Amino acid sequence: MNYVFPDVDTLMQIAQKDPDALDRIKQEAVSALIDSAEPSHQQRLRGLQWQVDMELKKSKNPMESCIKVSEMMHEKLWELRAALQSEEHGELEGFYESELEDGAEILPFRS
DSSP states (O other): OOOOOOOHHHHHHHHHHOHHHHHHHHHHHHHHHHHHSOHHHHHHHHHHHHHHHHHHHHOSSHHHHHHHHHHHHHHHHHHHHHHHHHHHTTOHHHHHHHTOSSOOOOOOOOO
C-alpha cells in the first residue's frame, strides 16, 4: 500500500476544522488498502466496508458508531472461530447450514 496517512496531530486539526475532509481521508485510505489486497479478496473487502459504512450512517453519534462497528467485528471473529472449530472436528459442512436464518433449502450443483 502506497498511501501515506497523515500524522495524528494533522488528523486532529483536520477533524476540528473540516470533518468532511477527514472522512475523505478515511475513504482514500480504505480504498488504497483494499486495492492493495489480493484481487480475489477485494470484492469481499468492499462488501464488508459497505456494511461498516451503512452501520456508521445509521448511527446517531460517534459512540454508537464505535459500538456498532465493534459488535460487527466481534460477530465476524466469533463466526471465524466457530468455523475453524467446526473444521477441526470435521463439522464444517453442517456449520454453514446451521447459520441459515430462513431455513432455506440448499440445492446441490448438477453435473
